[in-house]
Amino acid sequence: MESRILIIDDDKELCALLAEFLTLEGFNVSSVHDGADSIELCRTESFSAIVLDVMLPRVQGFDVLRRLREFSETPVIMLTARGDATDRIVGLEMGADDYLPKPCNPRELAARLRAVLRRSDHRGSEPKRGLLECEDLRLNPADRSVHFADEALKLTTAEFNVLAVLMERAGTVVDKETLSQQALGRALTAYDRSIDVHISNLRKKIPEQQRELIMSVRGVGYQLTLSSAN
Structure with missing residues (x-):
């Protein structure tokens, strides 16, 4: 089964570029360009992982993350401004699983997504740890x-x-x-x-x-x- 990835970013050109690359890598990709809309979408649909930009219209990325964590444990990779260590730390403290600086390398994003998915999917083929x-x-x-x-x-x-x-x-x-x-x-x-x-x-x-x-x-x-x- 394809992993469903949601990209939350108001840069439509970047979303299209990342979606094209990730689709070729075997992911099923959806995009939303507004923070408030993304929260409602995540309440009604299930995703394997979320790629979330810090800077969003209406509802900022950190607020989206905070509200997501009230009802969802879906892995989240934050996209932060290059060199802004504060944003990265704040995102991790609020429950993000990983981060990448913008502009990000699509190949590295795909690798990070595979890593968080591999570790969140306990149905995978790797040997199971015992209790x-x-x-x-x-x-x-x-x-x-x-x-x-x-x-x-x-x-x-x-x-x-x-x-x-x-x-x-x-x-x-x-x-x-x-x-x-x-x-x-x-x-x-x-x-x-x-x-x-x-x-x-x-x-x-x-x-x-x-x-x-x-x-x-x-x-x-x-x-x-x-x-x-x-």
Whole structure:
């Protein structure tokens, strides 16, 4: 089945260019050029992934993302102004799975889409992880659910993948390059803070008294410090 991709961008020429390339790459592509319209469309139709521009008419991209995350966990790749690190970090903090600077390379966009889709589709052909349990933290790859004690944690695709990598290696330090490769499906680049932001988001979603379970190891990476893992 073709993956359905929605491009939300008011640059119609860019949308047409990206749609043409992505269609040749095997994606089923739709476009919408207004923030408010995109939200209503996502309420009524299902997409495999969304490509979302920050600058949009009526409703800005960050507001679209915030409202999408109220009812949808569909992977989102943000398109941000080249060199604007603030937009990238804000987008990740609000629940985006990845970002690309504009103007973006269509081939790189296709690669990023495949990465987020591969990691969000638990029906894929890759071997399934078993249930991961570390004391009160439980991650089930079969339905991509996470619970802390009896509380369900609502995670984005990227957050889920980062946590899964940490839980598989509970008690050991995982470097950022490994986290980026295995959780995001891409190499870590200079000044890339994606992993840091996803970790920060994870900590906010864990009950406050337990947020130190994910420890920073300066200059290296992160460690899940629970005492047992199954």
